[in-house]
Amino acid sequence: MRTANLGGRLAVIVGDRAVDVARASEGRFPADPQAVFAEWDAFARWGGDLDAALGRPFDPEELGPPVPRPAQVFAIGINYAEHAREAGYPPESPPVTFTKFPSCLAGPVCEVELPTGTVDWEVEAVVALSRPAFRVSRQDAWDHVAGITLGQDLSERTSQLAGAKPQFSLAKSFPGFGPTGPWLVTPDEFDDPGDLAISCSLSGEVVQSARTSAMIYDIPELVFRLSHVCRLYPGDLIFTGTPPGVGNARSPKRFLRPGEVLVSELEGVGSITQRFTAPRHGPDT
Known part of the structure; x- marks a missing residue:
């Protein structure tokens, strides 16, 4: 699985498309790329088989740091x-x-x-x-x-x-x-x-x-x-x-x-x- 920070929202990259996690999971997982680490194991199980059709094309310049606010x-x-x-x-x-x-x-x-x-x-x-x-x-x-x-x-x-x-x-x-x-x-x-x-x-x-x-x-x-x-x-x-x-x-x-x-x-x-x-x-x- 590849996770990204797309315009401040957590995304899973599938091929050349980005799946918005909060929308695709219907709110089960957060939009905040940092908050997801609190429940990483469950998220990794969910995000491993996403369909690229759920995503959209994106510009690399939209990407922020994948881990934006680490404690350390x-x-x-x-x-x-x-x-x-x-x-x-x-x-x-x-x-x-x-x-x-x-x-x-x-x-x-x-x-x-x-x-x-x-x-x-x-x-x-x-x-x-x-x-x-x-x-x-x-x-x-x-x-x-x-x-x-x-x-x-x-x-x-x-x-x-x-x-x-x-x-x-x-x-x-x-x-x-x-x-x-x-x-x-x-x-x-x-x-x-x-x-x-x-x-x-x-x-x-x-x-x-x-x-x-x-x-x-x-x-x-x-x-x-x-x-x-x-x-x-x-x-x-x-x-x-x-x-x-x-x-x-x-x-x-x-x-x-x-x-x-x-x-x-x-x-x-x-x-x-x-x-x-x-x-x-x-x-x-």
Whole structure:
């Protein structure tokens, strides 16, 4: 099943059509894309066999973030060995965990204002939780996953690295710095949800390309580790880390510029597209 946020209403995508959930279920399930996580299991059973004839064509620009208001957004850094090396961390480092504040979330096709000239890209697979999780075992972790979507962990490197200690969360939470989508795909839709091709290209140049099976800590391990510290809630998000190829690690460094287009792709999910604009307060000085 693929679920989407279509104009602020929950939809199930069947082929190239969108079925409005509240209308098709005659009010059994909510129109709010976030509220459905409170009864995800029943919804997943209901939504798995919908007829495309119940839906309508749609424009991708109508889509919002498939999980619009999560209670918690966890983000994982240094989760691919090659990215650890390019960032100067030992490959066996424990995952760096921070948050992206939910106000930064955006839909799959959007414009993002660049606050400075040092904004970087980080393509990531993103996991949504389906049920409460606390001290979950590795073997039970997938039972707590509603689905996988695609995201960009956009990062403003100047504020992230300024000062004696890094400011990961603030530097990664400017408006639009968490685009996700185009929809949330349930794990049963994949041949292997732990081994997906992931990539992004900047104005036509491929800048990142890997497989999620190269993660140091896979999705079950992340759910296991996070749930042994925090109580996880239905609809929480986990950005699972980025592969190598970020602009800050290049020589010379390469950052996003106004007018550029970033296209990210995740096998079995689809693509998201961001166009970048100059800061409204004037050029970075």
